[in-house]
Amino acid sequence: MSNTGGIVVANMRKKFVYDGVVRWFPGHMTKGLKQMQQRLKNIDCILEVHDARVPISGRYADFSRTLLGLKPHILVLSKKDLIDTKYSDSIVSKLKREGLSNVIFTNLKDQKCKGMKKILPLATNLISSSSRYNRIEQESYSIMVIGVPNVGKSSLINRLRSNYLRLGKGTPVGDTAGITRSVLTHIKISEDPLVYLIDTPGILAPSIKDIHAGMKLALVGCLQDHVIGSHALANYLLFWLNKNSRFDYVEKLGMLEPNDDIMYVLTFIAAKLKKVRKVKGYDGRLDVKPDFHFAADYFVSLFRKGEFGSYCLDLDLLETSQCNLDIA
Ligand SMILES: Nc1nc2c(ncn2[C@@H]2O[C@H](COP(=O)(O)OP(=O)(O)OP(=O)(O)O)[C@@H](O)[C@H]2O)c(=O)[nH]1
Ligand SMILES: [Mg+2]
Structure with missing residues (x-):
């Protein structure tokens, strides 16, 4: 396990903020x-x-x-x-x-x-x-x-x-x-x-009131990824891992210590895998930017393949749990 430094952990988010609108129900x-x-x-x-x-x-x-x-x-x-x-x-x-x-x-x-x-x-x-x-x-x-x-x-x-x-x-x-x-x-x-x-088609609730439930379903692939968006999904995953002190991702990605800033983590992944995108600026010149979309998909896919260890995402709902997820 990588150095998880108590001070770094103390700075992790206590709440997850999501301001998107999700259409769950095709x-x-x-x-x-x-x-x-x-x-x-x-x-x-x-x-x-x-x-x-x-x-x-x-x-x-x-x-x-x-x-x-x-x-x-x-x-x-x-x-x-x-x-x-x-x-x-x-x-x-x-x-x-x-x-x-x-x-x-x-x-x-x-x-x-x-x-x-x-x-x-x-x-x-x-x-x-x-x-x-x-x-x-x-x-x-x-x-x-x-x-x-x-x-x-x-x-x-x-x-x-x-x-x-x-x-x-x-x-x-x-x-x-x-x-x-x-x-x-x-x-x-x-x-x-x-x-x-x-056999029947998979059915989702017409609306999901608890955003944690929705995000967890999305993380395990019960919704198509575009419904939430790769970035938000990766962000929730990072929030969940840090909140539950599950730092296997640090070593797996080759980071030095945990970080709760999704942009930092995605930039790190894109740089490590040399994934960039060329974006045209206002002046017509091509800028080279980290491929955040690729990095977010990659981060979530490692989790889904069990590369960050095995999990129960509903830990907070089991009575033995000390962990409470919170949302802003
Ligand atoms: N790791 C793992 N994967 C599984 C297991 N069972 C099913 N899968 C995978 O889960 C994915 C979905 O399987 P499906 O059987 O199509 O699921 P479904 O519930 O019928 O999906 P929809 O018809 O889309 O609602 C496939 O990639 C399966 O290989 C399992 O026990 N372990
Ligand atoms: Mg099926």
Whole structure:
């Protein structure tokens, strides 16, 4: 770990200031939400997928009570490979206090992931002990997979299908938010019991009141980056890392000590990687400037790849935490 100097740390920001206006909710999400509500009466269980790096913030259920409550519900916290697992127990306890008892962590990078093996047995148990209302005569089980964008819903379906039926991809996946655009048809994932999953587009809340929740979702890639903008995203990341005394970035970037000024950090990265942009001045002459856009994307991408270590961005929301995020 680099020299983090107490004096430097004392000068870090206590609050994050964001004065941008964010349009979170692309049009296809309204259509998707409607389609999902229409399908609800024909499903037996809801499998909600959420990124384990933000286990509490910005969950689908926070805003779409209409889809939940009536049917058995399982919360899958995905991408466990990217989180700091020492917080797993606090996460489960916190969610339990919020009334969620069926929580499973998954890591699709691990072919033998234990969580993956638990999903189907838990879902079939919950369904068989629930009142299936109009679906009581149906022999097959139908499970709708929901969640915010890019959390790994489609990947999870494909993996279940491969594990139980040894079949290839049933639904497309990708590393940006918004790959699945509409509610898809049933995808068979098991023969005995006969189980179908329904893939759905990632849906965000129409407005996000808590800017920290929005920024955290954006940092893990649940929104396309242009919605917040690279600079603001990098700035929030720097704020969060410093606020939580997570200084792995200092050594990784080759800096001498932590710094809370995003322009300093971006200039440092651009200079180190020799990334410049030629900008035409008023007099027509070309000025060479650091490529801040590249530097901001690079900084965020290192975080997303786990190069600054593994994290739980919702530390401040877990009761064991000493940290409170504040906003101006
Ligand atoms: N590191 C890691 N990446 C994962 C895991 N599961 C899925 N991913 C990646 O997450 C990205 C998004 O996966 P998708 O399955 O397309 O996510 P989605 O929720 O269906 O996304 P939308 O359809 O856009 O809402 C892909 O790059 C996957 O490879 C995991 O357990 N660990
Ligand atoms: Mg998808």
